[in-house]
Amino acid sequence: MSTETNIPSMADRLEQLAEAKAKVSVGGGEERIAKQHERGKLSARERIDAFADPGTFTESGMFAKHRTVYFGMDKAEAPADGVVTGSAAVLGRPVHIASQDFTVMGGSAGETQSNKVVDMMKAAHTTGTPFVFINDSGGARVQEGIDSLSGYGRVFFNNVLLSGVVPQISIIAGPCAGGAAYSPALTDFIIQTRKSHMFITGPNVIKAVTGEQVTADDLGGADSHMARSGVAHFVADDDEQALLIAKKLLSFLPQNNTEDPPVLDGFEEVEANPELRDVVPVDGSKGYDVRDVIGNIVDGADFLEVQAGYAQNLVVGFARITGRTVGVIANQPSVMSGVLDINSSDKGSQFIRFCNAFNIPLLTLVDVPGFLPGVAQEHGGIIRHGAKMLYAYSAATVPKITVVLRKSYGGAYLAMCGKDLGADRVFAWPTAEIAVMGADGAANIVFKREIAEAEDPEAKRAELVELYRETFSTPYMAASRRLVDDIIDPADTRREVSMALEVLVNKRELRPNKKHGLGPT
Missing domain, CATH: 3.90.226.10 (2-enoyl-CoA Hydratase; Chain A, domain 1)
Known part of the structure; x- marks a missing residue:
């Protein structure tokens, strides 16, 4: 049936x-x-x-x-x-x-x-x-x-x-x-x-x-x-x-925090690039686009800028050097002379922390006259916002390479990853001026009496400004204190950075055992 x-x-x-x-x-x-x-x-x-x-x-x-x-x-x-x-x-x-x-x-x-x-x-x-x-x-x-x-x-x-x-x-x-x-x-x-x-x-x-x-x-x-x-x-x-x-x-980017970013083949070329000698004006009062410097250092001039329209006095983004991903942080002299302010400090510190979390080495290009002065900045909390840069760089354990292109003054010198904030390699171009402040301002303080008592105060002031600049506003004083590892020909920047990356690729850094730090907010 x-x-x-x-x-x-x-x-x-x-x-x-x-x-x-x-x-x-x-x-x-x-x-x-x-x-x-x-x-x-x-x-x-x-x-x-x-x-x-x-x-x-x-x-x-x-x-x-x-x-x-x-x-x-x-x-x-x-x-x-x-x-x-x-x-x-x-x-x-x-x-x-x-x-x-x-x-x-x-x-x-x-x-x-x-x-x-x-x-x-x-x-x-x-x-x-x-x-x-x-x-x-x-x-x-x-x-x-x-x-x-x-x-x-x-x-x-x-x-x-x-x-x-x-x-x-x-x-x-x-x-x-x-x-x-x-x-x-x-x-x-x-x-x-x-x-x-x-x-x-x-x-x-x-x-x-x-x-x-x-x-x-x-x-x-x-x-x-x-x-x-x-x-x-x-x-x-x-x-x-x-x-x-x-x-x-x-x-x-890497897949996760336990991996390194992918390395691409085909960009091993590290020959000298003489064009870099002419990108940055020797005169510190003249602006330029730091992205021209970046383009002459990284592979194929390929730079993915992050937050390009925000806090434009600081440039951040991703690039590669001989195939290795780097996070680039650079002052932008063509905008506000490249000073650090509240917004740029937030922008920079956030980017630094991301790179550190995902094993991306940091390349810092420095041309900074200081932090932006003003009542609005002080009342807006430039102290705590600027401290975010100090905190982020100090906390970062990835390879940190700094190149001082021109000006690097005062607290902003530290905030842009000076040697004392854990930079593994610090290079300076011959145009670098590393000092507490610019020679003009410093002379007014250091030589106040000499200028006031001179028969021709303006001539005396010009003379003493030049004396201060020759003494302190050069990379040689910082190099003598081992705060700069080497003073390099700008044309050799790509080669020096790539060699430093190669040495630092397996960097290990001992840190205090703690749950987490309490950075500025």
Whole structure:
């Protein structure tokens, strides 16, 4: 006796699976994806496809669903719960990715979405791979109430757990408002597109509470967060450019804090470069673009500048020297004469700490007249902000190589990684002036009486200024005290730095045993 059954065959089940995946893969539907395109934005899955090496993305949690029943949510469809998560290869190396889907309930974050993101963060921690979060969300899913906030809390907590363990990159590709903005702020780098906005409270709330009127672009646009707040590290015109920046950034970085950055072959050339002799004017009052110096030292003049539009008196970024990644910190004499101030100190110290966490040697190029004087700077806390530079350099255990190009005065000499802050090698160009202050100011103090009593005070002053400069404002006095290891021909800078890196590659440094230091905030 035979009985007929209605059990679907394997072919039927595979067909059902294909249909289910196809339904989820279009998120909120083709119409909403088309609206994304009209705004100049990619969909969540298109972003991953553009970022990952072809055919390497493995999705996780595709069929995850929310469990909310309030306010009609029991009938609401939210494919993948508004976020696409998984792992992929980028430039041949594994990463974990979360990409919010604005076509699904505005990308709003609820309990399940946050749990999916946290799962990727935990996987990144377990496997020692970078974590990339592409943000495009209207904010917390208000229908879920406290569960939504709880989800944010778990994301923030895991951001902190990942900090200093694996690189974390946030791409702001759409709205990122309210509490959602704090997750990017807890990551290492923020890449923001000009199609996006990021703020804690939007223009309408600000107007209602304070009466201030401001546009979304002025309040939280990419250019505002680069030039004014310093929140953004990179600005991109669109999604495609943001993803390219993220790829290039990852190419300089190790997978995690236990590894060294990848070393590239093909840039072993270290011949002298005479062009460097003419880049920096001998006259200390004349400006120049320090990026011209950087370009003549690093491999292929390839320099990825970080926060290029913020605190432009200090230049920081990633480059390679004979294939090895270095973090470059350089005063910029063409902006504010290259002084250190509150914002540049914050910018520099944050970058130094990142490099130290991920085993990236530091190359410091010095041409600094001092800290910026003024009431606003003092009241703004230049003491504690400037101390961040001292703290970051002193705490750093990676190889530290310093090259004094021209001026290096006072406390800023120390803050730009002098020998006493643990620099492993300090080189100086013949144009270097290393002193407590510039000769003009120092002569007024040291020779005050002689100048006042002279028959021709101005002539006497000029004579004594030159005497002070010849005595102290040269690299030779510092070299005699072993605070400069060598005075070098600028043309040999690349060779000297590359040789120092080769010697210091296995540097080990004994430090006091403690939980952590308490640096200035």
